[in-house]
Amino acid sequence: MFSFIGRGAFYLFVGCITMGDNPWKYTAGALVAAVGLGYIALEFVPNIEPPANMRDADAGWGAEQV
Template sequence: MPVPPQFFKIANLTIGSLCLIASVSQLTYILSNFNAFLLAIFGIVLSTPIVVLEFNIPSNLYRYASFYFSFLGRGVVYILISFLLGFGGVFKILTSLLTFLLGVVYTVFEFLPQIEEPANFRGEGSPIAVEGDDDDII
């Protein structure tokens, strides 16, 4: 059963937005728990590209952060973000749980050949298929 491309867009926008909101709300810990504040900064830095990639693909992002362009890479990033957001109230805990579960799902999708990558998982200038004709490159 193929997964519709709208699922990936909705899932990425939802998780990216929730993680950004949770990270920004975690910035209030600057005085009481400076470690949680620093983790919120990392959460913002890792969550922002998730939302941005649904609208456009920055030209250098594929070169410097290619893990956003595969199911395995994005799944590991989602799991990492879920650990970064584990401080605070019920909203942050639920966001962390949803992000962790989607990270596990994306990691499993990497190993299922019948699941096709969405269009925004291909960087600008990268081939659509992995097994392209690279024999002509010198």
């Protein structure tokens, strides 16, 4: 979840799992999977910088300096 590829792979996985025999489930799963593919594509666009919460994995929870 700390890179575009990781977040995209997660959304792609969840989208594929969500797809089912019902047309509404298939539509929702395809939409989530498409968002995942979009995140994966963002990794290869040089002009797009990741947000601050994706840049440094150590700046998250519990990284306060004492």
